[in-house]
Amino acid sequence: MEKPTTKRIWRCVRYYLQLCEAKGDAPDTIINKRAGLSKFFKWCLSRSVYYVDQIDLDLMDDYMHCLNTYRKPLDGKPMTVAVKRGYLTFVKTFVEKLYMKGVLSTNALEHIELPKIGRPLPKAVFTENEIQKILDQALLFGFSGLRDRAILETFFATGIRRTELANLDIEDIDLNEQLVRIRKGKGGRERIVPISERGCEWIALYLSKVRPRIAFLASGSTLFLANNGKRYEPHKLSDMVSRYVKLAGIKRAGSCYLFRHATATTMLNNGADLRHVQEMLGHADISTTQIYTHVSRSKLAEVYGKSHPSALSKQRLF
Structure with missing residues (x-):
């Protein structure tokens, strides 16, 4: 150029x-x-x-x-x-x-001071019951709902980003070994993550019953197809998830990232090592993953109840 x-x-x-x-x-x-x-x-x-x-x-x-x-x-x-x-x-x-590139002779903004920001906590962390309600909404919509359920299950089972899911091809899913290969992760990084048996079953159902109905020659090996038979645009995935959140009667806003947050906090609550969660989510820096330790409230409450002197005290005021 x-x-x-x-x-x-x-x-x-x-x-x-x-x-x-x-x-x-x-x-x-x-x-x-x-x-x-x-x-x-x-x-x-x-x-x-x-x-x-x-x-x-x-x-x-x-x-x-x-x-x-x-x-x-x-x-x-x-x-x-x-x-x-x-x-x-x-x-x-x-x-x-x-x-x-030599277009400018000096970098006039080398010493610019940018506003400092902290690390905000993830918003709208959904409970497991709320996640299940959202997943169940897809079954109200026939064959397209089966596809949507497979997508939602994949989001929740893997903590995958929306762009990563949109870029999945059929060969990236190993249903026998229950693994997902993410070729186009953030920063160009690749990783392989596990996926649950339940997630694999929904994908298998989609591949056998739904995908053949909407695929055409230009679909190629794309895993999840939109109604037009083409690869999903990431923002369309967000629109879909937001719609199911509303249908579930949940008042808080939520899109694809709600499953990513839920995956991280649920794993930490159930005793997963922070490094494993980092690898699962594809974070380059573990400090990004550490955000989820602040919203892993049930684990914190359990540890607090077993360790803090005030929580251990049984003394009554009256």
């Missing part, structure tokens, strides 16, 4: 996104980068900033102020710190890559 002959911001953005694609960034990652840089580009136009060599720390201070004062039109709430940091990071890495 050719380097841009102009330093106009959007021409450089297109070049940068081509580099990201060539590097192997996931499609969702590239979509997010494009959206974040598009927001920054439109803001730059409003300030008569047209060229990448005009981007410096003073300009980013103004952009930070813009993000801090922004209010969502639906509820009037500000952006979260994580969202603001994300928007700023898009610009920082964009400028850094242009410097590395």
